[in-house]
Amino acid sequence: MISSVLPTYARAPLNFIKGEGCWLESADGRRYLDLGSGIAVTLLGHANPVLTEALTEQAGKLWHVSNLYEIPGQQELADRLVAASFADTVFFTNSGTEAAELAIKMARKYWYDKGEVSRFGIIAFEGCFHGRSTAAIAASGAEKMVKGFGPMPEGFSQVPFGDLDAVRAAVTDQTAAIIIEPVQGEGGILPTDDAYLKGLREICDATGTLLIFDEVQCGMGRTGKLFAHEWSCVTPDIMMVAKGIGGGFPLGAVLATETAAAGMGLGTHGSTYGGNPLACAVGNAVMKEVANDAFLAEVNRKAGLLRQKLEGLIAEFPDVFDSVRGAGLMLGIKCKAVNADVVKAGYEAGVITVPAGDNVIRLLPALTVTEADIEEGITRLAAAARSLA
Numbered sequence: 001m002i003s004s005v006l007p008t009y010a011r012a013p014l015n016f017i018k019g020e021g022c023w024l025e026s027a028d029g030r031r032y033l034d035l036g037s038g039i040a041v042t043l044l045g046h047a048n049p050v051l052t053e054a055l056t057e058q059a060g061k062l063w064h065v066s067n068l069y070e071i072p073g074q075q076e077l078a079d080r081l082v083a084a085s086f087a088d089t090v091f092f093t094n095s096g097t098e099a100a101e102l103a104i105k106m107a108r109k110y111w112y113d114k115g116e117v118s119r120f121g122i123i124a125f126e127g128c129f130h131g132r133s134t135a136a137i138a139a140s141g142a143e144k145m146v147k148g149f150g151p152m153p154e155g156f157s158q159v160p161f162g163d164l165d166a167v168r169a170a171v172t173d174q175t176a177a178i179i180i181e182p183v184q185g186e187g188g189i190l191p192t193d194d195a196y197l198k199g200l201r202e203i204c205d206a207t208g209t210l211l212i213f214d215e216v217q218c219g220m221g222r223t224g225k226l227f228a229h230e231w232s233c234v235t236p237d238i239m240m241v242a243k244g245i246g247g248g249f250p251l252g253a254v255l256a257t258e259t260a261a262a263g264m265g266l267g268t269h270g271s272t273y274g275g276n277p278l279a280c281a282v283g284n285a286v287m288k289e290v291a292n293d294a295f296l297a298e299v300n301r302k303a304g305l306l307r308q309k310l311e312g313l314i315a316e317f318p319d320v321f322d323s324v325r326g327a328g329l330m331l332g333i334k335c336k337a338v339n340a341d342v343v344k345a346g347y348e349a350g351v352i353t354v355p356a357g358d359n360v361i362r363l364l365p366a367l368t369v370t371e372a373d374i375e376e377g378i379t380r381l382a383a384a385a386r387s388l389a
């Protein structure tokens with residue numbers, strides 16, 4: 001008999017009942033160090049008092065009003081995001097997938113309004129992940145996501161990640177946009193280098209193609225800059241954020257330049273919950289904490305420390321681990337053992353990591369992770385590795 005929860009996830013037998021900072025407690029009283037943050041979501045740790053205060057204060061006043069009315073918290077959050085980024089305008093969603101949908105719609109509408117109605121092609125990258133809607137799985141093209149779901153929407157293609165010539169060859173006068181994660185997350189924590197993003201920007205500028213960055217996982221301070229693309233000094237035309245921006249409350253956004261957003265006038269898009277008062281109260285609190293140089297300097301310092309210790313760990317267990325890669329506190333350890341086994345051994349050792357493509361385990365701790373947490377994390381990862389070696 002089918003379980004009452006649709007069985008689309010192979011769930012680990014872990015039952016967490018509360019959390020604090022980087023720590024989770026399960027129903028049986030065990031404590032786990034959380035280096036996954038629910039896949040890069042709980043950006044400021046569990047039960048962060050600042051976020052709890054922001055949410056509960058708003059909850060006592062007003063939960064929801066329709067986007068038919070003004071929402072001051074939404075205006076404030078949009079202003080903050082515009083002030084802190086390349087963007088001129090923001091639309092709020094509840095998830096990364098919805099942000100992907102709008103980013104794609106926006107790029108297509110841009111060309112439609114220019115009279116280029118067949119310029120709807122979207123070029124994505126092998127190993128990418130933009131969500132689970134029909135358009136987002138079509139963008140990925142991965143058989144494990146699209147198989148069985150009928151005809152995919154037209155116009156999506158994929159090129160190898162990291163190959164500029166392949167992009168040059170794929171862009172035609174039917175290409176509306178290129179969509180890329182500046183650091184591939186699900187694909188296995190694969191960063192792009194600065195020259196690559198610059199090359200993409202040049203291709204886009206030469207052809208008019210719009211450049212969409214998916215910063216759902218790598219944005220919001222995770223790499224040590226507010227947005228990962230800032231390392232390269234390249235800006236997109238459209239960007240998606242979600243995950244960390246809500247710190248665990250469902251919130252996403254599409255940020256865009258005025259030019260790229262030109263087609264999205266009255267009535268072209270909407271959302272019931274997107275940008276509602278509760279979500280925006282939390283989003284504003286997250287932005288206040290993260291969009292500041294002192295906070296980001298600390299992220300970089302702790303990222304350096306974690307990375308250095310991981311290098312030591314890998315050297316100590318060369319049969320289990322291969323190498324570390326990533327940016328800031330978005331790190332992947334390429335494994336020699338099977339990554340799922342390493343994650344499972346981590347559960348036994350009381351440390352939570354997240355598997356990704358290319359036999360990688362992801363470390364995506366809260367940006368508020370302490371030095372003591374990092375020490376403990378390394379100790380527990382070592383225990384996990386020892387149990388496998």
Ligand SMILES: *Cc1c(COP(=O)(O)O)cnc(C)c1O
Pocket residue numbers: 094095096097098100129130131132181185186214215216217218242243
């Ligand atoms: C998680 C993720 C998404 C999808 O976000 P949801 O909130 O799960 O819809 C899209 N893009 C990237 C890069 C992601 O990591």
